[in-house]
Amino acid sequence: MTIEIDDEQAIAPVRQRKNIHIDMDAMRPVEQRDNPGLRGKPVAVGGSRERGVVTAASYEARKFGVRSATPSVTAKRQCPDLIFVKPRFAVYKAISQQIREIFAEHTPIVEPLSLDEAYLDVFHECIIRSRPAQPSSQAPIPRRP
Structure with missing residues (x-):
């Protein structure tokens, strides 16, 4: 995804930036x-073998201290009932694309950090929404309820 910044945004002071950080925690859901x-069960996405690591953990698994990057052996020791699920990166990538399309509806400036995490710069969007309406000879566009 390309990040483009127009002249107005390039000169805007950093303190005026409006950034949103979104972390979907999408693999496990x-x-x-x-x-x-x-x-409702302790689930870890990742390899269950001796040298595997947890990619994502359910909230039920997190109660036992299982987190992303926890070695699988350690995770199983911390949570004996842990269920390992093999990662399906093609599925996560497709969902990530859908999420990014939603982001693009709100701002052209998206900085992806991973498949399910990104920063959105909404500074320009905030300016546009805060400007007073311009007089127009056209009838007003009805708003959705």
Whole structure:
């Protein structure tokens, strides 16, 4: 995804920037969405082998100290009932693209950090929305309820 900054944004003081950080924590919810039997259970996305690591952990697993980047052996020791799910990066990538399309509806300046995390610069959007309406000879556009 390309990041473009127009002249108005390039000269705006940093203190006026309006940035939003979004972390969807998407891998684990996707697995629980696609396999409802995993809901409410300690789940880790990642490799379950001796040299594997946890990519994402459910809130139920986090209660036991299982986090992203926890070695799988350690995670299983911390949470004996932990269910490992093999990562499906093609699915996560497709969902990431859908999420980025939603971001693009709100700002052209998106800085992706990972498949499910990004910074959005909404400074320009805030200026546009805060400007008073310009007089127009056209009838007003009805707003959605």
